[in-house]
Amino acid sequence: MADSDMELSAPELSEGDFLRIDDPYFDTETVAIVTGAASGIGRATAVGLAANGLTVVGADIDAEGLDETADIAEDFDAPGTFHGVETDLTDDGDVEAVVGAAADEGTLRYVANIAGMQHIASIAEFPMAKYDLLLDIMLRAPFKMAQESIPHIEATDDSVGAIANMSSVHGQYATKDKTAYITSKHGLNGLTRSIAAEGNGTLRGFSVSVGYVLTPLMVDQIEDTAEERDISKREVVEDVMLGQARTKEMMTPAEVANLFIFGFSSHATHLNGGDLLFDGGYTHTYE
Structure with a gap:
């Protein structure tokens, strides 16, 4: 996928997302x-x-x-x-x-x-x-x-x-x-x-x-980091943000x-x- 096709957005909340504790x-x-x-x-x-x-x-x-x-x-x-x-x-x-x-x-x-x-x-x-x-x-x-x-x-x-x-x-x-x-x-x-x-x-x-958590703040940070380091958004996500992690997805x-x-x-x-x-x-x- 080309970097220009990479769309980032924070996930919508759903009722089943949450831990419920008595x-x-x-x-x-x-x-x-x-x-x-x-x-x-x-x-x-x-x-x-x-x-x-x-x-x-x-x-x-x-x-x-x-x-x-x-x-x-x-x-x-x-x-x-x-x-x-x-x-x-x-x-x-x-x-x-x-x-x-x-x-x-x-x-x-x-x-x-x-x-x-x-x-x-x-x-x-x-x-x-x-x-x-x-x-x-x-x-x-x-x-x-x-x-x-x-x-x-x-x-x-x-x-x-x-x-x-x-x-x-x-x-x-x-x-x-x-x-x-x-x-x-x-x-x-x-x-x-x-x-x-x-x-x-x-x-x-x-x-x-x-x-790294996929929030609106993070979406903005990915764009800023890409500009600051002169790399693509995909490189920011895969190399800068998730490169060191063992779990290869954002929370x-x-x-x-x-x-x-x-x-x-x-x-x-x-x-x-x-x-x-x-x-x-x-x-x-x-x-």
């Missing part, structure tokens, strides 16, 4: 916040949690995307509910407001910090404004979200809850031209461990690390969402400060 905390009284809920992994996680009966508050700057997420959850007849709140994660006031709105919906126990973005450029050419924006969204905002959410979780009758952070294989190692993303993911791993250290065993912190957003669902559940009580690394063999294998 859990004492998975009901409409329990509230989960999901950032980045207007698309990609954030949308899949929000819908997956609603499919497990939780009340989900989705935070994203994309109001139309949040409405689309709500429509998907409704189309799936999810036993839980989804409420979208237009949120600028770089604004502390907005973060405080969305946490307050979530607490008003029921018992806030879970937070999934998933919102992210990417910019492809060498260190020498990386715009500082873009660097600051990426770290604000992917490192500072998760800290602020944890800071606002922890008192609500600790105020529950048993202080049970979890804050989950979307890390990456790029939180384990570095490749070129992704400095801000890599820096934020390494920092996010430290934040995860700090949450676990302060959580007294009942309020857990964990991270999720995966390789789907729903597959990643299932890791958050499991991580929040009572089956994951001992997942605390650790990382769910589902990377298809990127990190610990080589040729």
